[in-house]
Amino acid sequence: MKIVVIGGTGLIGSKLVAKLREHGHEAVAASPNTGVNTLTGEGLAEALAGASTVVDVSNSPSYEPEAVMEFFRTSTGNLLAAEAAAGVGHHVALSVVGTERMPENGYFAAKIAQEQLIVSSPIPFSIVHATQFFEFARGIADDATVEGKVHMAPVRFQPIAGDEVAQAVGRVAVGSPLKGRTEVAGPEQTRMDEFFRQALAAWGDPREVVTDPQAQYFGAVPGERTLVPDDGATLGTIRYLDWLKQNPAP
Template identity: 50%
Template sequence: MKIVVFGGTGQIGAKLVTLLRASGHEAVAASRGLGVDALTGEGLDDAVSGADVTVDVTNTPPTSAGALQHFFRTATANQLAAARKAGVTHHLVLSIVGADKAPGSPYLEAKVAQEEVVAAGGVPFTIVRATQFFEFAEGIAAAATEGDTVRLVPTPTQPIAADDVAAALADLAVSPPRNGILDLAGPDVIRLDDFVRRYLEATSDPRRVVGDPAATYFGGGVDGDPLIAGPGGRIAPTHYADWLAAR
C-alpha cells in the first residue's frame, strides 16, 4: 500500500513513516524540505500519484489568527484536491482533543476549520484528535511562565507519548476510513498543571507551577473538561510515570 505522509519529516511524521515501512508499506515522506509544499501546492500531484492513503501531520507555528486559518484551510484543501485526482481512498488527519471546546484560541479554531475542510473534501477520512504529548510538557511550561512561576489551568487531561500517537496512526492508516472523529489519549487522567509540575520536578527545574482557573489554553478559555478523551476514544498504553522514569 502506498501511503503519503504530509509532514513526514516532523516529530510524528518521521516515526510514522518508519513504522509503515517496517510493516512493508511504501511510505512516502512529503514536506517542504523534500520539495512538497501543501500550502502552495508545489509537488503535491507527483507525491500523491498512485497513493492509496494520505496522512496529514503537518503543523505551523502559532502566529496570527488569519495566518493560522490560511495555512490549515489552504494546505488541507490542496492535499484533498491532489488526493481526489489520484483516487486516494482514505485521508487521515491529526488534530487535537478539545479543539472545539477552547473558545477564543486562534490555533484551535484553525484546527477546527481544518477538520471542516476534511469532512467536506470528498475523500473518505478519519480525523484523529490526540491529547497533549508528553514531549510537549516543556513547551507548555515555557509558554505559561511568568518569572519563576508557571500558571496553568487545572483542568483534567490525558497526555500521551508521541510514540503511541505514531503507532495508532500507523494502524489507522491501513484501516477503513471512519468518516468521523476518533479521540486518542494516554491511560492516565492528570490535571494539566500537575502534568507539567511532574515534568519539571523530574528534570530538576526550579520553576513553581500554580493551578490558575483564569489561565488560558492555546490562548483561549477552557469549557468544562475538554482535554480528555470522549466516549469510545482510543487509549494508548504508555503511562506518564513510566515515560518520565525512562528519561
C-alpha cells in the first residue's frame, strides 16, 4: 500500500514513515524538505500519484493565530483537492484532544477549521485526536513561565509519547476509513500543575511551579477536562518518567 505522509520529516511524521516501512508499506515522506509543499501545491500531484492513503501530520511553522489559521485552511484545501484528483481513498489527519472545548485558543480554532474542511470533503476520512506529546513538555513549561515561575492550571492532563502517537496514527492509516474521530492519550492522568512539578524536578530545573487557576495554555485558560480524552480513548503504555530516562531533557 502506498501511503503518503504529509509532514513526513517532522517529529511524528518521521516516526510514522519508519513504522509503516517496517510493516512493508510504501511510505512516502512528503514535506518542503522533499519537494512537496501543501501551501503552494508544489510536488503534490507527483507525490500522490498511485497513493491509497494520505496522512497529514504537518504543522504550521508559526503559532500566531492568523498565521496558523491560514496554514491549515490553505494546506488542507490544497491537499484535499490534490487527493480528489489523484483518486486517494482515505485521508487521515492528526489533530488535538479538546479542540472543540477551547476554540478561543488560536491553534485549536485552526485545527477546528482544518477538521471542518476534511469532514465536508467527499474523501473518506479518519481524524486522530491526540493529547500533548511528551516531547513538547519543555516548550509548554517555557510558554507558561512568568517572571521565572511556571504557572500551571490545576486541570486534568494526560500527555503521550510521540512514538505511541505515530503507532496509533499508523494503525488508523492502514485500516478502513473511520468516517469520524478517535482519541489517543498517555497512560497516566494527573493534574497539569502536578505533572510539571514532577517534570521540572526530573529535569533538574530550579523554576518553581505555581498552581494558578487562571493560568493560560497558549493564550486561553483550559477547563477541568479540556485537555483529556473522553472514555473509550486508546491509551499508551509509556509513562513520562520512564520515557525521560531514554530521552533526557537538555
